[in-house]
Amino acid sequence: MSGNEKNTEKLILDAARNIFIEKGFDGARMQEIADTAGINKALLHYYYRSKDQLFEAVFRESFNTFSPRIFEIMSSPIELSQKIRLFIDSYIDIILENPHIPAFVLHELNRNPGRIKDLMPFTGQTAGGLLSALSQEIKSAGYVEISAQQLMINMIGLCIFPFIGRPIIQPILFGNDDNRFDEFIQSRKTEVTKFILNALTKK
Amino acid sequence: MSGNEKNTEKLILDAARNIFIEKGFDGARMQEIADTAGINKALLHYYYRSKDQLFEAVFRESFNTFSPRIFEIMSSPIELSQKIRLFIDSYIDIILENPHIPAFVLHELNRNPGRIKDLMPFTGQTAGGLLSALSQEIKSAGYVEISAQQLMINMIGLCIFPFIGRPIIQPILFGNDDNRFDEFIQSRKTEVTKFILNALTKK
DNA sequence: TTTCGGTTTAACCACGTGGTTAATTTATAA
DNA sequence: TTATAAATTAACCACGTGGTTAAACCGAAA
Structure with missing residues (x-):
């Protein structure tokens, strides 16, 4: 041994x-x-x-890492703004530990879109329930008018995109400097949260 | 003939x-x-x-389609809010005509990140110039404090992500209904513009 | 020590791959 | 009509691919 x-x-x-x-x-x-x-x-x-x-x-393993626990968090009984903070924070953390997974999963899913059927743990119904609940919360929180879908995609996209786009982002915006890119990602957690919450606030 | x-x-x-x-x-x-x-x-x-x-x-051809004319638009002499409106609008239009290009370009760039060097039409310097100019405009417009880089990535990510993520978004959020997804994308142009401009506005 | 099951390996196989070649067809101009 | 070069093809090739097989290895039970 x-x-x-x-x-x-x-x-x-x-x-x-x-x-x-x-x-x-x-x-x-x-x-x-x-x-x-x-x-x-x-x-x-x-x-x-x-x-x-x-x-x-x-792939299953990667998909489970990638697939955000957004539905868990979004269905927990806390204030909407807290849910958003919580989601952004934990999701970016997860991706930071596996930065290549989003590109991998999304590429393989585009190569074979049918595969998603075997992987979905929740039915369209449960998703629908969460969406309408979220929609209610947006209203009762006095936020701007926005559909639950648009908000969710914005949240997820803002978290994931920098990682998928790194090979083009880093050379153009950060002179191909690893450190500057890492700083950028680090500050993203607070920046994205601020950005989203402010986007939801009526003026 | x-x-x-x-x-x-x-x-x-x-x-x-x-x-x-x-x-x-x-x-x-x-x-x-x-x-x-x-x-x-x-x-x-x-x-x-x-x-x-x-x-x-x-790939060159696809990259040129994909590579947003963001630098052209961003350096044109119009008001910042108009630049943002213009960019979101035209960029989503372009991708709508070639919906598979973002996933293709980003995948191949991740597979071979060095390739970007052969494709960059602008040096890091010109990008740097535009970034600092944009940074100034954000301040003088009385917008929220945000770095030019964060803003640009948010704009691009919000435009592109729905297309790259379609194989997972459509089944989960739209019951795998093509029409509902298309409606979603259509409304995106106004929704994303509203979202970003509101996110930039101080209360 | 022998036996026996699960592990591990070298050697092998059929087939698909990107790429080449020599010959044929087609268009062009004299 | 004929000569010439370009365009197109069928046949071919060396090699890498995923996958198989039969034999060797190895630890544990008898």
Whole structure:
């Protein structure tokens, strides 16, 4: 039982996650995943039967990380402004720990939009319920008139976009300086929250 | 000179654009591009020497469509609020005509971030100039305190995100109904403009 | 020590890939 | 009509791909 005693299945999944997220399904090679995991290629098929199934495992995991707990937070019994603060804060934190996941998940979903059906934990109905509830809260909070959908997309988009757009944002706006980009992201949590809450406030 | 007299090079580029944008570089097959164009595969290499060069042609074109004319608009001598209205309006219009381009460009840029260097028409300096000018305008307009970078990213992100995120947005928020999603996008132009301008306004 | 199941590997396979080539067709001009 | 170059094609090639297989390895129970 030496130190590197790590079960092989996990070893494979870790390697596959790195490769798939970096190169996407089409760009990933089973050989490279095996090399990264430090094992023989046949072992990939021993534990996961095919490239598709290995990818499936990685993608589900990534999707669950990516899929915001927005519905949990949004249905909790706290004030709307607090929900918004809470969501922005925790969602940006999550993405900061896995900055490449949004681009990965969204690309694979665009490549195969039908896949979403297998992944949705909540029905359209539960979503509908939350939306109408949110819609009520917007009104009773005395906020600006805005549909629940528009607000949700704004919140999520403002959190995610900087990460997906980094390869174009950083060179143009920050002279390709990693530090300046990181500072930018750091300040985003408070900036986005301020921006949204102010956008919702009647003048 | 019959009706379908279309020069072959253009025929190839059209087919390549469709395939590359739908499947990405790694997922695209030269044979499928040839079939789509209705020509022999060897012709692809006759006009464009390699898959890379054919892709390069498609990507440059897409990037120029995608790359917002934000710097033109932002440096024109009109009031800031008008610039914002103008940008949101025209940018969403452009993307509506090519709804798959943002996901395509951003994915390929994430796959190969170095590529951006070959594509930037403006130096970091010109961008810097525009940013400080914009920063001044924000102040003199009496708007809320916000950095030029944060504002620009918010504007662009709010325009683009619904298109990149469609495969997840439509099923969850609109019961996978094409019409409801299209209505949502249509109302976005006014909604996003209102949202941003209000977010910038002090109480 | 032997046996036996789960692990791991080297070697292999059929097939699809991007790319090439030599020949054929087509248009053009003399 | 004929000569010439450009456009187009069928056939081909080397190689990388996902996947398989049979044998070897290894720890534990008998």
